[in-house]
Amino acid sequence: NAGVTQTPKFQVLKTGQSMTLQCAQDMNHEYMSWYRQDPGMGLRLIHYSVGAGITDQGEVPNGYNVSRSTTEDFPLRLLSAAPSQTSVYFCASKRLAESTDTQYFGPGTRLTVL
Amino acid sequence: GQSLEQPSEVTAVEGAIVQINCTYQTSGFYGLSWYQQHDGGAPTFLSYNALDGLEETGRFSSFLSRSDSYGYLLLQELQMKDSASYFCALQNTNAGKSTFGDGTTLTVKP
Numbered sequence: 001n002a003g004v005t006q007t008p009k010f011q012v013l014k015t016g017q018s019m020t021l022q023c024a025q026d027m028n029h030e031y032m033s034w035y036r037q038d039p040g041m042g043l044r045l046i047h048y049s050v051g052a053g054i055t056d057q058g059e060v061p062n063g064y065n066v067s068r069s070t071t072e073d074f075p076l077r078l079l080s081a082a083p084s085q086t087s088v089y090f091c092a093s094k095r096l097a098e099s100t101d102t103q104y105f106g107p108g109t110r111l112t113v114l
Numbered sequence: 115g116q117s118l119e120q121p122s123e124v125t126a127v128e129g130a131i132v133q134i135n136c137t138y139q140t141s142g143f144y145g146l147s148w149y150q151q152h153d154g155g156a157p158t159f160l161s162y163n164a165l166d167g168l169e170e171t172g173r174f175s176s177f178l179s180r181s182d183s184y185g186y187l188l189l190q191e192l193q194m195k196d197s198a199s200y201f202c203a204l205q206n207t208n209a210g211k212s213t214f215g216d217g218t219t220l221t222v223k224p
Contacts, residue, residue: 101212103149
């Protein structure tokens, strides 16, 4: 299994540009989520999904959109990039009924907005 | 909402035991998790407590006390490779989503 994969690893955008961060998992997990991590801080939940066709907002959803058309993929779209969105973005997945609430994280996308 | 508090930094020597505390405020949760993150890397799952008490996984143990709104991660026989950031996270009763603390940076010295 590849686990959770994310592309790209690094990205530089100009203010106002849009882009999509890709996330895929091959573990047949129902739950997928996107977090952002700013320097010296924890992970803040942007959006999450409990299954194909179902998405919901987390703590910091403004400026981001998601969709979940398949179990495997959960892309994150930045609509109009702003310098405040400079961060490291992690995608994660987990099995919903698991007793240990283990989340599996992708390697992250390091985004800089100029 | 939920909030978690952890010390920002902890330092210990190789071979020692260190405890990283996590206090939280919440109206309800399923359990408390711990994750390790090395510099520049992805968080990796360490331990989970759904019930009060101690869970042991090799050199790592985690403890939860719901009555005290408190948990901790215990690392024994510290090794240099344990230098990393450690995060506690509450599993919300709403759709199982998680809220993370800001993390504790552990530095292990020789």
